[in-house]
Amino acid sequence: MTRHLILVLGDQLGWDNPAFEDFDPAQDRLLMIEADSEAGEVWNHQARIALFLSGMRHFANEAHRRRWPCVYMKVDDPSLPGDFAGRLAHALHTHQPKALVVMETGAWRMEQLIDSAAEHAQVLLRWVNDTHFLCSRAEFAKWAGDKKELRMEFFYREMRKRHGILMEGKEPIGGQWNYDAENRKGFGAKGPGTVPPPARFAPDRVTQDVISLVQTRFAGHPGTLDHFAWPVTREDALVALQHFIDQRLENFGAWQDAMWTTLPFGWHALVGSSLNLHLLNPREVITAAEQAYHERGLPLASVEGFIRQVLGWREFIRGVYWLDMPHLAEANHYGHTRDLPKWYWTGNTHMACMQATIGQSLQHGYAHHIQRLMVTGQFAVLAGLSPQQVSAWYRAMYVDAVEWVETPNTLGMALHANGGRFTSKPYVASGQYVSRMSNYCKGCRYQPEVRTGPSACPMTTLYWDFLIRHEQAFAGNPRTALMVKHVGKMSEEDKSQIRAQANATREGLDGM
Numbered sequence: 086m087t088r089h090l091i092l093v094l095g096d097q098l099g100w101d102n103p104a105f106e107d108f109d110p111a112q113d114r115l116l117m118i119e120a121d122s123e124a125g126e127v128w129n130h131q132a133r134i135a136l137f138l139s140g141m142r143h144f145a146n147e148a149h150r151r152r153w154p155c156v157y158m159k160v161d162d163p164s165l166p167g168d169f170a171g172r173l174a175h176a177l178h179t180h181q182p183k184a185l186v187v188m189e190t191g192a193w194r195m196e197q198l199i200d201s202a203a204e205h206a207q208v209l210l211r212w213v214n215d216t217h218f219l220c221s222r223a224e225f226a227k228w229a230g231d232k233k234e235l236r237m238e239f240f241y242r243e244m245r246k247r248h249g250i251l252m253e254g255k256e257p258i259g260g261q262w263n264y265d266a267e268n269r270k271g272f273g274a275k276g277p278g279t280v281p282p283p284a285r286f287a288p289d290r291v292t293q294d295v296i297s298l299v300q301t302r303f304a305g306h307p308g309t310l311d312h313f314a315w316p317v318t319r320e321d322a323l324v325a326l327q328h329f330i331d332q333r334l335e336n337f338g339a340w341q342d343a344m345w346t347t348l349p350f351g352w353h354a355l356v357g358s359s360l361n362l363h364l365l366n367p368r369e370v371i372t373a374a375e376q377a378y379h380e381r382g383l384p385l386a387s388v389e390g391f392i393r394q395v396l397g398w399r400e401f402i403r404g405v406y407w408l409d410m411p412h413l414a415e416a417n418h419y420g421h422t423r424d425l426p427k428w429y430w431t432g433n434t435h436m437a438c439m440q441a442t443i444g445q446s447l448q449h450g451y452a453h454h455i456q457r458l459m460v461t462g463q464f465a466v467l468a469g470l471s472p473q474q475v476s477a478w479y480r481a482m483y484v485d486a487v488e489w490v491e492t493p494n495t496l497g498m499a500l501h502a503n504g505g506r507f508t509s510k511p512y513v514a515s516g517q518y519v520s521r522m523s524n525y526c527k528g529c530r531y532q533p534e535v536r537t538g539p540s541a542c543p544m545t546t547l548y549w550d551f552l553i554r555h556e557q558a559f560a561g562n563p564r565t566a567l568m569v570k571h572v573g574k575m576s577e578e579d580k581s582q583i584r585a586q587a588n589a590t591r592e593g594l595d596g597m
């Protein structure tokens with residue numbers, strides 16, 4: 086007889102899960118479900134599938150070492166139903182637990198599915214708060230209140246005060262909340278110089294088996310496993326974190342927005358997948374960075390900039406997701422409906438910036454924030470691509486992609502599809518921004534400063550067309566008025582040439 090069946094999802098691989106608090110190996114069991122419907126629910130990068138499966142299998146092995154009974158359903162077990170819902174129903178029927186215990190999940194849809202599976206099986210369902218986050222869903226909803234517009238900066242300051250992070254009494258250390266003026270540089274003509282590489286991990290036996298499985302079972306899925314080196318255990322994740330703190334945090338701030346063809350990881354931390362699978366706890370990530378400031382004198386601009394990502398953006402984005410779902414997933418402020426060009430899945434395009442960003446995403450399942458926001462993201466909004474197709478692409482492509490973080494970042498931040506609920510203006514720029522922040526344009530057949538004609542940069546043409554199309558709306562809002570000031574000075578002839586070139590660009594997207 087099973088007392089509690091505790092469902093552990095692929096992004097819940099922390100041993101600090103509060104659902105384990107009163108775990109009794111004599112009466113309780115863990116339940117872990119691999120399922121085709123999860124791995125293949127959207128078109129998934131092979132590295133993302135391998136990361137989740139390997140992480141889950143390592144976790145189950147650790148449960149075994151701890152002598153915690155664990156019902157583990159492998160994806161290729163033909164005796165079980167293929168989809169997640171069917172497997173959960175099967176487990177509930179077989180084990181007839183007194184209660185199914187589950188920690189809050191990372192996806193709205195998954196919570197609906199679990200609710201209905203428990204109801205159908207007439208099993209008591211106990212939801213447990215996800216204490217991995219520093220701000221609970223209820224606390225965030227209280228902070229948001231009935232604010233129409235949510236701003237990360239104000240939330241972040243509250244979090245700094247509430248948790249006493251980088252504070253001197255009631256004031257922020259150094260006297261400022263934000264040091265971005267010192268950050269966000271480009272590498273310049275000389276390039277990035279020598280950058281210490283991030284920690285990477287050779288696949289162990291478990292990961293090698295998973296890689297073989299993925300290569301056969303999910304052979305048609307995008308991406309490659311040739312470079313798979315992500316942490317899949319807590320031990321590896323801790324090594325990766327320490328390595329970042331010791332070698333890369335110092336320069337994280339200055340170059341967090343810079344891009345370079347030979348530097349897919351820049352100075353970034355690469356902790357997203359470990360955080361999102363709960364191999365790392367955000368508190369230990371923040372503490373490690375703060376300690377490096379106090380004990381090793383690392384630059385405050387870098388340390389604060391990094392902490393803002395984890396304590397600010399990450400917690401804020403999660404709060405927004407739960408506040409605005411399910412309608413957030415359907416948001417389409419501009420009514421964009423165009424299909425994703427095929428080359429989003431292959432990187433085969435003449436646009437060097439897209440080629441580099443998509444290319445490294447296919448190789449590693451990774452691109453850093455500015456590549457996601459100001460290359461693939463801004464192109465999508467400028468070209469009028471369907472937000473839902475774009476969101477499915479981001480969810481498929483990145484090893485750190487989990488719905489609660491991918492959806493608001495894509496629909497809210499990159500595509501402005503929720504009408505600016507948490508961003509004051511769309512993140513769009515011409516090819517000249519890409520040129521300033523990277524070396525991509527040097528190897529491109531297009532020219533970033535040219536808006537019309539055969540060498541016109543598609544990013545630039547579409548950017549000006551976007552401003553022309555939204556001139557009135559943007560001019561009427563003090564936050565966006567500056568963006569369209571220059572459009573007001575353009576001749577009608579210039580505008581119509583840009584419009585014509587933009588239409589041709591959109592019609593010929595597949596050949597760009």
Ligand SMILES: Cc1cc2nc3c(=O)[nH]c(=O)nc-3n(C[C@H](O)[C@H](O)[C@H](O)COP(=O)(O)OP(=O)(O)OC[C@H]3O[C@@H](n4cnc5c(N)ncnc54)[C@H](O)[C@@H]3O)c2cc1C
Binds near residue numbers: 402454491498
């Ligand atoms: C369109 C788009 C889609 C994105 N999809 C995801 C996603 O699916 N999963 C994901 O974790 N992040 C996503 N991000 C945010 C960000 O790009 C990644 O967190 C980051 O690139 C991960 O790499 P890193 O660990 O090297 O991060 P670093 O740049 O080193 O930052 C450290 C950590 O801060 C947190 N962080 C930074 N920016 C954000 C942000 N905007 N939102 C939430 N957390 C943040 C992450 O946990 C990250 O690991 C997305 C951003 C955009 C613009």
Ligand code: SF4
Binds near residue numbers: 515529532543545
């Ligand atoms: S010229 Fe335009 S398309 Fe080419 S790399 Fe630069 S921004 Fe991208």
